[in-house]
Amino acid sequence: MxxxxxxxxxxxxxxxxxxxxxxxxxxxxxxxxxxxxxxxxxxxxxxxxxxxxxxxxxxxxxxxxxxxxxxxxxxxxxxxFGILTDNSGLYKRLTVEENLLLFSNIYDLPKSAIDEALEFVNLTDARKKKVSELSKGMIQRVTLARAIMHKxxxxxxxxxxxALDPVNTRHIYxxxxxxxxxxxxxxxxxxxxxxxxxxxxxxxxxxxxxxxxxxxxxxxxxxxSDHSMTVELMTGEEHILQLDDHTAAVKLSEWMSEKSILRIQTNEPxxxxxxxxxxxxxxx
Amino acid sequence: MNISMKRIQAIFMKDYKEFSRNYAISIMVFMPFILALFYNKMGINTIDAYFMTINLTLAMVTAFIQSCLIAEEKESNTLRSLMMSPASIADILIGKSSLVFSISAIVLALTVYLLGYKPANVLVLALALAVSIVFYIAVGTICGLFTKTVMEASVATLPVLVIFSFGPMVLGLSEKYPIAGIAEWLPSAQLILLAEGLETAMPAKEVFISFAVMIGWTIAAVVIASILYKKRMTDD
Missing domain, CATH: 3.40.50.300 (P-loop containing nucleotide triphosphate hydrolases)
Structure with missing residues (x-):
């Protein structure tokens, strides 16, 4: 269970x-x-x-x-639990490392937890930077590091x-x-x-x-889903076929034998x- | 009560680093020295004058800095982050107060020295000042928790300055306006009465009453600050 x-x-x-x-x-x-x-x-x-x-x-x-x-x-x-919300603030006069150090001490974590958390958010190089010098995206990553630091x-x-760019978003995912x-x-x-x-x-x-x-x-x-598919033919025509309609299979078969299909796409919402x-x- | 020395120390160290880099607030510690040197050079050496400076120090340094530190944490949403961590109310309040207590003790000691004030009983006076510091820290915490920004907090401490630092002066009007006699029960007035008593070998009972009044104010302020803090833990 x-x-x-x-x-x-x-x-x-x-x-x-x-x-x-x-x-x-x-x-x-x-x-x-x-x-x-x-x-x-x-x-x-x-x-x-x-x-x-x-x-x-x-x-x-x-x-x-x-x-x-x-x-x-x-x-x-x-x-x-860990939490990251838009009101999770950081100490702007402290460095990234000092911010995480405070919480690693509060959670009674080993020093290695800071390294792991910084690695998690791809901010190892910024550990000595003051939070006031960071971009919005970097601040969000530090806040996330703090939220996950204690696993x-x-x-x-x-x-x-x-607030993250695609590369860092993928890293965080x-x-x-x-x-x-x-x-x-x-x-x-x-x-x-x-x-x-x-x-x-x-x-x-x-x-x-x-x-x-x-x-x-x-x-x-x-x-x-409306259980349909869109078929685009070489001629530029577009046909929407219902998947539960048996005539759709016949039409598809015809178009395939004529080699006239350019593209088939299921209409998944x-x-x-x-x-x-x-x-x-x-x-x- | 759940108290962790490691957490208190972590919060103290964090506050120390923040305070030492926050010149707008840390500059306040020098104000009492200027006032003390001024009084010293002017040759003013009455207990009232000494305690005018001491009570101003407690309001300007202790209450002001504490309220600004708390308000800044609120303004930048870091107080909520601390509240959401395993640090207990006691850890946070003690941790956040330890720095201001230490700073206040050092500033008061230097101020007393610069004033040229030599109390008859250093130990009793130091104890009374320690109680006063705790009282003003609690008042500063209340001001910081009530306000939303550092600016608001610095304005909110003005009444503290007026009531507690200048309140004892009203006592001089009590013969003409009996209502002014209420000021005698202010902790700042009791501190002056205690200091005057120490110079004239005050009976132990009088010393006890002064301490009891100051401790009463302190307990009330700490309780209010704790209740307010608990309320600030939630958005209800």
């Missing part, structure tokens, strides 16, 4: 008259990379704050690593690659996969569908505080298309 790293049941969070989360339920198994997808203001960060005891839900139950989420406030439980059981990442292979469960919020498809085992679509769809990317794509289909609005 797979153990749950996070169990959220009918969680509601209201700020006065504004409801940020409404009846949200999902389960994340240990060892999963779970993507929480939604546009800005959909409630993604609120969910992370509830799960890390920075906020208390108005109703419902949230359990993290088998404990009520509010217990994540306790010192002994804080070492079990947590559970990692919360809020838009982890939003590889690092996160390695971390996940070693058993770290990752809860990732993003509005980048490519990121979600590349990294996540399962995703949930959050819109206006409600989970609108949940599942594996491939399964969702299949579920929301992207996660962005599915989000739009489910919520009626764009992810951005």
């Amino acid at each position: 797979t153990m749950a790293a996070i169990e959220v049941t009918n969680v509601k969070k209201a700020f006065g008259t504004f409801t940020a989360l409404e009846d949200v339920s999902f389960t994340i198994n240990k060892g999963e990379i779970f993507g929480f997808l939604g546009p800005s203001g959909s409630g993604k960060t609120t969910m992370i704050k509830i799960l890390t005891a920075q906020l208390e839900q108005t109703a419902g139950e949230a359990r993290v690593l088998g404990l009520p989420s509010i217990d994540m406030k306790k010192s002994e439980n804080k070492a079990r 947590p059981d559970l990692l919360f990442l809020d838009e982890p690659t939003s 590889n690092g996160l996969r390695k971390l996940n292979d070693k058993g770290t469960t990752i809860f990732l919020t993003t509005h980048d569908m490519t990121e979600a498809e590349t990294l996540c085992n399962r995703v949930a679509f959050l819109h206006k505080g409600k989970v609108r769809a949940i599942g594996e990317p491939a399964q969702l794509k299949h579920q929301y 992207t996660l962005g298309d599915i989000f739009m289909q489910v919520t009626g609005s764009d992810l951005q």
Whole structure:
């Protein structure tokens, strides 16, 4: 039986008259990379704050690593998770190494943990640089290094690659996969569908505080597909064929024997298309 | 209570590095020396004058620096990062206060020396000053936690300066305005009364009362600072 790293049941969070989360339920198994997808203001960060005891839900139950989420406030439980959000600050007058040294001492880690974390985010050469001298992308990587330095059981990442270039994004993806292979469960919020498809085992679509769809990317794509394919002929004509229509096979066979097919493409929706289909609005 | 010396030391070292590179705040430690030298050169050698400088030091150095350090952590979101780490409330508050306590103790010792003040009982006075430092650190923490930026924090410490440093001066008006007598119960006023008493061999009971008042203020300030800190751990 797979153990749950996070169990959220009918969680509601209201700020006065504004409801940020409404009846949200999902389960994340240990060892999963779970993507929480939604546009800005959909409630993604609120969910992370509830799960890390920075906020208390108005109703419902949230359990993290088998404990009520509010217990994540306790010192002994804080070492079990890592977090990267847009309000994870760094000490600007200190160097990259000094920033990490503070937290390696707080987590009681060996000095080698700093080297490993810097290697993880591809910043070994910048260890002596002051944070005030770093670019936005580098700052985000240092913050990520701090979040993963103690090899947590559970990692919360809020838009982890939003300020990174493609090369470093790929480097971080590889690092996160390695971390996940070693058993770290990752809860990732993003509005980048490519990121979600590349990294996540399962995703949930959050819109206006409600989970609108949940599942594996491939399964969702299949579920929301119109099961059609587009065939482009040498003549420039385009034909859309329904895969469940038996005449499609006949047409295809004809075109193939005539050698008139230029291109065949299955019309699989992207996660962005599915989000739009489910919520009626764009992810951005 | 969960306290780790390693974590406290890590936070202290981090604060020391940050403070030594933050000239806008660290320059404040020199202000009391200028004032002390001025009083010394002017030949002003009354207890009231000495403690005017000492109480100003406690507000300008202790409360001001502590509030700015806390507010800066809030402003740059680093306080939340510390709060999300395994460091306990005690680790963070003690770690963050240790640097300001050390700086305040050194600055006060040098200020007393520059003033030319030779207290009759150094040990009792040092103890009273230590209690006062803790009180002003707690007040500075409250100011820092209440405000969002360093700028706001430096403004928020102004009332502390006015009430606690200049408050004892109001005592002179208490014959004409009895309400002014309330100022006697300020910790800064009690510090002056204690110092005056030490010069005139004050009865032990009086010394005890002064200490009790100062400790009472200190406990109240520490409790408020801790409650406020706990509230700042969450966004509710």
